[in-house]
Amino acid sequence: MYLLFDIGGTKTRVALSKDGKDIEEPVIANTPKDFEQGMELFSQILQKLVGNVQVQGAAGSMTGPLNKEKSGTVRSPNLPQWAGKPLKQRLENIIKAPVLLENDGALVGLGEATRGAGQGKDIVAYLTVSTGVGGARIVRQRIDESAQGFEPGHQIINVASNDICGCGTKGDLEIIVSGGGVEKKTGKQATEFSQDDPLWEELAEWLAVGLNNTIVHWSPDIVVLGGSMMTGNPRIPLESVKKHLKEKLTIYPESPELALAQLGDFSGLYGALILLQQQEQV
Numbered sequence: 250m251y252l253l254f255d256i257g258g259t260k261t262r263v264a265l266s267k268d269g270k271d272i273e274e275p276v277i278a279n280t281p282k283d284f285e286q287g288m289e290l291f292s293q294i295l296q297k298l299v300g301n302v303q304v305q306g307a308a309g310s311m312t313g314p315l316n317k318e319k320s321g322t323v324r325s326p327n328l329p330q331w332a333g334k335p336l337k338q339r340l341e342n343i344i345k346a347p348v349l350l351e352n353d354g355a356l357v358g359l360g361e362a363t364r365g366a367g368q369g370k371d372i373v374a375y376l377t378v379s380t381g382v383g384g385a386r387i388v389r390q391r392i393d394e395s396a397q398g399f400e401p402g403h404q405i406i407n408v409a410s411n412d413i414c415g416c417g418t419k420g421d422l423e424i425i426v427s428g429g430g431v432e433k434k435t436g437k438q439a440t441e442f443s444q445d446d447p448l449w450e451e452l453a454e455w456l457a458v459g460l461n462n463t464i465v466h467w468s469p470d471i472v473v474l475g476g477s478m479m480t481g482n483p484r485i486p487l488e489s490v491k492k493h494l495k496e497k498l499t500i501y502p503e504s505p506e507l508a509l510a511q512l513g514d515f516s517g518l519y520g521a522l523i524l525l526q527q528q529e530q531v
Contacts, residue, residue, distance in 0.1 A: 250302060251525060252295070252344055254309030255517035256280060256287070257353055258327030258380040258429070263294045263309075264518050269526070272518050284334045292343050304346045306530045308521040310353035311336060312381065314398045319350050326415025327381050327429060349524055354383030355392045355399060356520030357475060357510075362387035364519050365511040366473045374469035376401055377510075378456065378485065379476030381415075382423040386467045391527065402427070406458045422459040426452045426485070428478050444483040452478070452485045457493035464498060464505060475510030 251269055255262040257280060264275035276294050281287045295304075313325030313332065320337040322328075340348045358367075358375030367373035367387065376384035382402025386393040393399075402423035403416055410420030412434060424430040431439045431448070442448050460472060478485055491507055498504050512519055 250299065250304055251522070252299070252304045252307035252309075252346070253518045253521040254291075254307070254340075255353060255356070255521070256309065256311045256328075257517075258312045258325075261287070261290065261294075262514060262518060263291070263298065264515075265298055266522055269522070272515060272522060275514065275518060277514065280328065282328065282330055284331045284336075287331065288339050288343065291340065295343060304344050306346050306349075306525055307340065307344050308349035308351070308356075308525045308528075308530075310351050310356040310517050310521065312353045312383065314400055315350065315352055317397075321350075324416065326423070329415070347530070349521075349528060349530070351392070351521075351524060352383065352385065352398050353377075353517055354401075355385035356524065357383075357517040358385040358387050358473070358520070359390075359392055359523050360512055360516040360518070360520035361473045361475065361510050363390050363523050365516060366508040367471055370470040372467070372469045372471075374463055374467045374472045374505075375510075376460070376463065376472065376474055377476035378426055378428075378474065378478040380427060380429045382427050382459075382476075384463075386469070390523075392524075401459065401463050404459060404462050406455060406462070422455070425455045426459070426478065439478060440481070440483065442483060446483075449483060449485055450489055453489035454493045456485060457490050457497055460490070460494055460507075461497045465500060469505050471506040471508060473508050473510055475516060480509055480513070 251266045261280045262275040313322040362373040373387040384401040385399040407420035412424045414424035428439045
């Protein structure tokens with residue numbers, strides 16, 4: 250039996266895979282802002298899912314860039330009280346099994362590249378637009394190598410902006426197009442804006458700016474877009490993003506394919522399962 254988890258800025262998802270191939274229905278809970286409360290929540294969910302049954306291994310993700318040892322996050326704009334904490338060690342103590350820890354955007358991207366919208370493509374750029382903005386580059390169904398992880402949401406796209414992201418940067422992609430950024434700037438949740446509000450077209454154009462940068466740096470075969478701001482209701486219209494990207498991305502004869510994520514809440518959990526398989530722990 251294997252445990253899979255996805256600790257996001259808003260929601261935590263935990264699921265089992267009994268055979269190392271399929272995933273059972275996940276338990277979904279609000280992610281506590283406090284680290285100790287988060288560990289208590291994880292203990293409660295584990296007890297609910299497995300009781301006294303021994304877990305053979307676990308893998309999952311945490312929002313924000315991880316340290317080089319991949320034992321915890323060095324900074325998490327949406328969960329600042331989790332930064333610098335011994336997450337991997339604490340989870341291993343709770344689960345009583347080895348834990349593989351990755352960035353959330355990387356595991357979601359891995360899931361989409363192997364079982365979702367990016368299947369069959371050699372180079373997949375994945376971006377999630379939700380509470381924050383994350384993502385990763387997946388090459389031949391593996392998370393690409395990096396020195397400090399991938400953080401496409403923290404590319405600066407508007408140097409004139411005075412909006413400050415939780416990371417401390419002004420005018421980055423996350424503060425401009427994420428749900429958290431919208432709430433910080435307007436005082437309203439993104440879901441409170443009707444689909445015909447001009448906000449969504451504005452966000453589509455700014456997202457296209459970020460995608461232009463991501464594409465010229467990563468040169469992917471496909472860009473997969475996920476997260477509640479892309480797949481929820483209301484949402485940033487994909488066709489509007491394509492239109493604005495076509496206007497901005499002029500260095501190449503054509504833009505790579507843009508597609509919406511297909512796995513929904515399961516994408517990060519599938520990524521965690523694939524990671525266990527690739528590390529030969531399943």
